[in-house]
Amino acid sequence: MSNIEHNNNEALADIFKALSNPYRLEIFNRLSSCNVSTDDSSSEHQICECVGSLGKDLDIAHSTVSHHLKELKRAGLIRMVRNGKRTECQVNEATLAMIRAYFQPCCCGKQ
């Protein structure tokens, strides 16, 4: 490990920070599980839920959910698009791929 250059340390640490809060991780999980399969394999995670539904039953204030989503966005883990009264969120596949690459065992020679 790993396939990733270590000079994105800061960016990676930032991504992990975004996932380090249980509520944020739960929100990310919800977003991850509402993926829609399409023919276009490059966009596994399709549109999703809005800020309100993502925070449902989480027992934190709406403004806090909004804040957490902003953090996930800042780290590059999700995208947010305003659509009418709602803001739709989706997982950013590119970032997910980067994380997976980081955790893959090094393939260059020895394990």
Place this chain on the structure above:
Amino acid sequence: MSNIEHNNNEALADIFKALSNPYRLEIFNRLSSCNVSTDDSSSEHQICECVGSLGKDLDIAHSTVSHHLKELKRAGLIRMVRNGKRTECQVNEATLAMIRAYFQPCCCGKQ
């Protein structure tokens, strides 16, 4: 995503928190890259460096390195074993496997 039950949310968030500090992530990187290949594939990451060498050139106090290692250990990312004057550290493969599982695309049917 993902293959992991969402009720280890807390444990996972804790793991990500441990990796969310740039110095800690760098220490973990160093530990990850000093793996030794053996016949026993279950222990990819072998013994490693001690607290002192892991913190080399990091420009933080020795006590801070010690603290960061304790955090990595607390999250289950590394193991620490006292060996004489030194404390040897190694990556905990089981936790690494758990993280990889979390980030794998869901294998049940559709992508």
Place this chain on the structure above:
DNA sequence: TTCAATATTCGACATGTTTCGAATATTACA
């Protein structure tokens, strides 16, 4: 235009994290 639904921003507060240097602990060896 006014209202309701949804989302974001703001200020404040409590709590948690990072960091240091000093003090203490552990160990091997002269």
Place this chain on the structure above:
DNA sequence: TGTAATATTCGAAACATGTCGAATATTGAA
């Protein structure tokens, strides 16, 4: 035993984060 090497714990300070409710913003529809 005493000393040097290495590591850990402690207390304090600075800084960052999570949270809330109120205020504000944005939008669609009556």
